[in-house]
Amino acid sequence: MNDFHGQSLSWELKDGVVEVALHRAPCNEIGSLTLEELEKLAAALPSLEQSAHALIIYSSLASGFCAGADLRELYHRSQEMDRAAALKGVRNYLERIHHVMNTLDASPLTTIAAVHGVTFGGGFELALVCDLIIADKMARFAFPELRLGLxxxxxxxxxxxxxxxxxxxxxxxxxxxxxxxxxxxxxxxxSQVVAEGEALRIARATAAQLGKFDRRTAIAAKQFIKPIPYEELRREIDIFCELFTQPAVEAGLRKFVESTDAQPYLP
Amino acid sequence: MHTLDHTLDEILALAATHFKVPREKLTPDDDFFKTLGIDSLQALDLLTRLETHFHVELPDYELQGVTDFRTLASRIQARL
Known part of the structure; x- marks a missing residue:
């Protein structure tokens, strides 16, 4: 599947570059729908890798690259079930998103995150699986999870x-x-900070440059320099699930969901 | 020497320019969320512009509860 147009994201293959656009308002929060479409991307990668040398992921929304996990969906879903079922659901969600992230991380394509604006939490983590991050000078990066007890x-x-x-x-x-x-x-x-509105253009120029190199050599270089910390990634899921059962987490999520604070994105 | 008044003036000028509000309509004790009509995402945008303009790092938690230009100026002044 060289092209896909979903509700949360789309991709197209052009000139050896897979361009993945995130476009779920308000700021590409990653909930079940986005996860399903990310899984479609992960499933399509082996085929795309036959014709491509690079992948760029970016947001077509002005608000930013991605504000992270969809905390409202997480909160409301966990309220609909008992604690054991909620924990099981969270673990399943994490296993699935880790599979996507690990697949992107290990892809033989050279991957570039072209980011702007809010790049928080899960959005930051999505950028981190990429080989290069090219940032608009107005991009901001944060892990605000601790304030939720996670x-x-x-x-x-x-x-x-x-x-x-x-x-x-x-x-x-x-x-x-x-x-x-x-x-x-x-x-x-x-790797590069660029002027406002220029991240995608610079990412495309970088991807074009990467296409000049021998693919087998580029893949060998990536595999050599970019080990994937599978054991720690497994441990992270376990710690997250241990913490998720704390009453403080439910309170933190409720506070976020019900907040009328003008600055809910600020730690 | 960058005085607090000087810092405040530069913040007001930057905010007026970027958010397209007449400079004369902004006063030091204004609630900048209301006066500029900005939300939390735009507040982050303002934070980035201020950090770049003054060449400082301003941790988000220092802005918790800060809503007026004068207090914002004092937070920046402490890092100049």
Whole structure:
């Protein structure tokens, strides 16, 4: 399937580059619908990889790249069932999203996240599976999960540990503060910071450059330099599920869902 | 030496320009959410523009509960 147009995301293959556009308002929150369509992408990758050398993922919404997991859906679904069933549902959701993230992470395609605006939580984790992050100078990155009594659950901590120094990981995780693109570039998270509105164009130019290289060599280089921390990723799911049963989590989710705070995105 | 008044002036000018509000309509004690008509996402946008303009890092938690330009200026001033 070279082209797909879904409700949350779409992709098309053109000139050896798979372009994946996220377009679920308000800010590409990842709920069950987005997960289903991400699974379609993961399933289509082996076929796409026959004709492509690169993949770009970006948001076509002005609000940002992705605000993370759909906390409203998570809260409402967990309210409809008892605690054991809710926990089982969360674990199943995490197993599925990890499968998608791991598939993208391990893809032989060279992957680029072209991000702008809000790149928080699960959105940040989606960017982290990519080989390169190209950021609009107005992009912001954060892991605000601790204020909900949780840790990032889509593979964020193991992948941050892979890419950055531990002190920076602790700063992002334990304070929940957001980094702007310049700071993210300074710490090595972002490969290029570009002018407003230019991330996708620069990502396309970068993808075109990558197409000049021998594919087998590029794949070997990626596999050599980018190990996937499977064991830590499994551990992350376990810790997330352990924490999810805490009363503080339900209270945190309810507070978020019912909030009339003008700044709900701020940690 | 960047004084608090100078910082405040620059914030008001930046906000007026970016959010297309006449500069003379902005005063230091205005609630910037109301005066600029911005939501939380646009507040993050403003935060990024201020960090870039003043070459500072302003952790989000320092803005918890901050809604007026004067207090915002004092938070930035503390990092100049």
């Amino acid at each position: 840790i990032p659950g889509f593979g964020g901590i193991p992948r941050l540990k892979r890419d950055l120094g531990n002190a920076v990981v602790r700063d992002l995780l334990l304070t929940g503060r957001s980094f702007n693109a310049t700071k993210a570039h300074q710490v090595g998270l972002v």
